[in-house]
Amino acid sequence: MQKGLILNLIEHRNDSIRDVSWETLGAAKKLCSQADLEMAAVVLGYDCDDLVTRVSAHVNPLYYLQSEQLKYYICDRYCIALETLIKEVKPMIMLLPHTAQGMELGATLAARLKIPYLPDCIDLLFREGYWVGIREIFTGKVKGEFQAARSNTVIVSLRPGIFKSISQKIKEKKILKRSVDFKTSIFLTEFLNLVEPEKTDIDITKYDVIVSVGRGIGDKEKIPLFEELADVLGGTLAATRPVIDIGWLPKERQVGQSGKTVKPKLYFAFGISGAYQHILGMKNAHTIIAINKDPRAPIFNVADFGIVGDIFEVTKPLIEKVKLRASA
């Protein structure tokens, strides 16, 4: 009997492969070592042979769907191209990263093919004949085992930053080039341009100490207190996305997946529950100190030091004691 296939979609932007694609390949490799599965990958693009060669060092076979229409990621074009390939190679699992691209594509492709979709998984298991995705719900306070209905193919998107990137290289490369027929397609979405990150006045990534606040601070009026702590520590103030969205601090101070990735020596997290989008931006800080009244806040999973308690009762004396030390 033919082995089940895991087909990996490689995400790329601006002529480079996105890190998260090495992670999904790593996850696929791990699944193959645990069960009787094989892996393959697919790159959609135009004139991106270098990129294809890099991927082909790790996975065999690699399908390269080439068309001028695939120069940039656009959901409907990707769907047309991938539908044809999926019908041909019949993967058990179509694996993609849960990114801005993946969350658009995964849901649409699954609906188009009328097959199950397990989004944003942090693990994938095969149990009693079903594919089961482990997902975090309620911002990580609960985990759920989500079971896909029986289907020849299941689409699974994996959360970035969870799986180890693939490192193993393979001996034999195999690139299978395919052209895609778009002749009868009507395109309703047109890519105009990619916008680079804005240059900002302050660069929080340059600081050794970051005092970061989440919505748990409760009120804009509390910002100056944490600003003072950042000042006395010689650091700067940062925040989670909800604090930025609500308008308490400007976007340039946002740490996380859609903001900045920081690696300071000390990272203080005040009233931050620890949504994964935030954790992606700060987990590589040298030392993380989390202060939160909720002992179950997922931020404690990445912290070196944890204080379960009232953030204001800790912050005020902390400022005084740091000042005292500075003057000593």
Add this chain to the structure above:
Amino acid sequence: MDIIVCIRQTPMLIDEIKFTADEKSVDAANLKRHINEWDLYALELALRIKAKDGAKVTAISVGDTGAEEALYYCLAAEADEAILIEREEAKYLDNWMIAKLIYAVISVRPYDLILTGLQGEDDGCAEVGGILAQLLKIPQSAVVIEIKSLSKDGSIVIQRELEDGFSDIRRVKMPALLTIQTGINQPRYVSSMRRRAIKTKSKITRIPLSDLSLDFSNFHPRKSIRRLILPEISSSKLEYIKGSTGTEQAENLIGKLTEKGLF
């Protein structure tokens, strides 16, 4: 122009978490509900387009507990119509089934733009928009952070958030579905007085499932929950800082950081 906003009353955890006996859902006593945060931004976007260019704004919700509250909120915020798709509370519906119900209602109505939140605060699946667009055979764009222009020739230019500060700009032919990211605007404040007053002034259009032209014989979830797990904090490096008061905790923290040469 007709804008449809899909909204949802989302359950949120309150302090203690208990599961139902079958471990497939969180005990209702441990949940409170409010309008899904992402959907509030979608609603605000629709209302701003209405104010600027003129539009009829219709809010639609599939009847979870409290969906009526969410729909009255939309009316109080100046949506023109609110539609409740009545469902059997006990029956498990996955996102595909929910999208299919919304599809059945929308497909027989006029629409130029369908807006909804990027994802639910509870399950974070971010999939109802994509499924709905596919069922309606219209283009969708996810993670929208700005409407650049809305032109009379029926196209819309939008900006989408990507990762690491990047974004991209697209032109999409309408009718189209957009899923909205938080922060695209500042949703308006709707006073509780206004929300109470609207209940005597306006009515919600109720659509029972039996009114939908859907084939329910093949209406099964494509995914389901096997069980829920309460994760413990698990970290080999985490060290808790003790102290019975904030002052003690602050002192002990400084002591610890100094001891480790970090301060």
